[in-house]
Amino acid sequence: xxxxxxxxxxxxxxxxxxxxxxxxxxxxxxxxxxxxxxxxxxxxxxxxxxxxxxxxxxxxxxxxxxxxxxxxxxxxxxxxxxxxxxxxxxxxxxxxxxxxxxxxxxxxxxxxxxxxxxxxxxxxxxxxxxxxxxxxxxxxxxxxxxxxxxxxxxxxxxxxxxxxxxxxxxxxxxxxxxxxxxxxxxxxxxxxxxxxxxxxxxxxxxxxxxxxxxxxxxxxxxxxxxxxxxxxxxxxxxxxxxxxxxxxxxxxxxxxxxxxxxxxxxxxxxxxxxxxxxxxxxxxxxxxxxxxxxxxxxxxxxxxxxxxxxxxxxxxxxxxxxxxxxxx
Ligand code: NAP
Ligand code: GDD
Numbered sequence: 001x002x003x004x005x006x007x008x009x010x011x012x013x014x015x016x017x018x019x020x021x022x023x024x025x026x027x028x029x030x031x032x033x034x035x036x037x038x039x040x041x042x043x044x045x046x047x048x049x050x051x052x053x054x055x056x057x058x059x060x061x062x063x064x065x066x067x068x069x070x071x072x073x074x075x076x077x078x079x080x081x082x083x084x085x086x087x088x089x090x091x092x093x094x095x096x097x098x099x100x101x102x103x104x105x106x107x108x109x110x111x112x113x114x115x116x117x118x119x120x121x122x123x124x125x126x127x128x129x130x131x132x133x134x135x136x137x138x139x140x141x142x143x144x145x146x147x148x149x150x151x152x153x154x155x156x157x158x159x160x161x162x163x164x165x166x167x168x169x170x171x172x173x174x175x176x177x178x179x180x181x182x183x184x185x186x187x188x189x190x191x192x193x194x195x196x197x198x199x200x201x202x203x204x205x206x207x208x209x210x211x212x213x214x215x216x217x218x219x220x221x222x223x224x225x226x227x228x229x230x231x232x233x234x235x236x237x238x239x240x241x242x243x244x245x246x247x248x249x250x251x252x253x254x255x256x257x258x259x260x261x262x263x264x265x266x267x268x269x270x271x272x273x274x275x276x277x278x279x280x281x282x283x284x285x286x287x288x289x290x291x292x293x294x295x296x297x298x299x300x301x302x303x304x305x306x307x308x309x310x311x312x313x314x315x316x317x318x319x320x321x322x323x324x325x326x327x328x
Contacts, residue, residue, distance in 0.1 A: 006030040127286045129144040130146075210274035229299045
């Protein structure tokens with residue numbers, strides 16, 4: 001019997017990890033995920049997959065755990081999604097952010113190089129690297145000017161991946177992904193904070209939604225579309241770095257307007273500015289050009305911005321109403 005193609009995902013408990021695991025299972029992969037030990041269960045996003053995937057313990061801070069995970073799982077493909085991914089926390093914990101999000105990538109690339117350099121490697125690069133943007137729209141050749149310790153760490157991670165490709169001939173690719181969201185997004189990110197806030201206000205649980213910069217603009221897509229691009233990149237004969245984006249940008253205010261309108265409310269009546277949510281340095285506008293991804297891997301987003309907002313609000317309405325019914 002032929003061995004199924006095998007993938008190891010770091011960050012499988014995160015938003016993208018759960019979507020990617022589902023996608024790879026649908027392609028017939030054997031899927032393993034690396035998880036950190038925690039005192040409480042972290043598997044909410046992958047609970048429905050636990051009978052179909054394998055979990056191995058490991059941490060991007062611990063090199064021997066990475067080598068052991070690779071030796072035990074014997075993957076054909078590694079998707080490095082694990083990171084401290086919340087931008088504001090990167091100012092509060094800049095050193096730890098660098099350890100996870102920057103040096104963690106060197107640790108796992110080293111493990112790949114030593115254990116099996118034939119493994120295909122995907123690095124979760126970020127549009128945050130463009131930061132104070134040097135040109136619009138941003139492409140694979142736009143210079144980086146990161147604006148947060150997180151963005152700086154991702155720039156290091158990006159270049160160390162390129163360097164391992166050029167130094168050791170690894171099949172290592174970076175997806176420069178613009179913001180992507182969905183009902184599994186963490187509650188502190190602005191999209192989910194808004195959809196959850198709208199649901200709670202509609203259900204009478206909250207009276208206001210406190211936000212920071214409503215004028216920030218992001219190129220927002222749907223996470224389910226973006227994990228497909230990760231996989232497509234690793235199927236190419238040659239490794240590649242690609243921008244993955246929708247090519248449209250919207251303000252946080254636009255997100256609020258569509259979300260509140262979806263439940264028959266006006267955002268102006270509920271959203272208040274809280275300076276606590278302003279950042280020491282802001283990324284004002286992001287807009288990606290994914291033409292190269294379309295040409296090389298045939299990737300295009302399928303979910304539009306208004307549909308994404310409405311999908312998230314609907315999911316939170318259902319979740320909040322269930323919680324309310326259970327008395328939580
Ligand atoms: P997420 O929901 O915050 O998930 C992050 C994952 O990383 C979690 O599974 C977390 O595990 C894991 N992790 C954190 N520290 C770790 C460590 N030291 N060792 C091993 N795993 C660790 O993030 P996401 O939205 O799915 O994003 C996935 C990746 O894409 C991240 O690298 C992110 O920076 C990058 N990215 C995201 C976007 C976006 O818009 N979503 C855009 C560009 C790039 P625990 O459950 O144990 O905390
Ligand atoms: N989180 C948050 N909370 N953001 C707010 C708020 C608020 O109350 N009010 C306004 N914003 C603005 C932020 O200032 C930022 O300009 C924008 O909303 C988006 O913030 P986030 O949703 O936290 O995402 P991000 O753009 O900082 O980072 C995300 O996208 C990156 C790709 O560009 C994360 O997923 C990163 O991990 C990812 O790399």
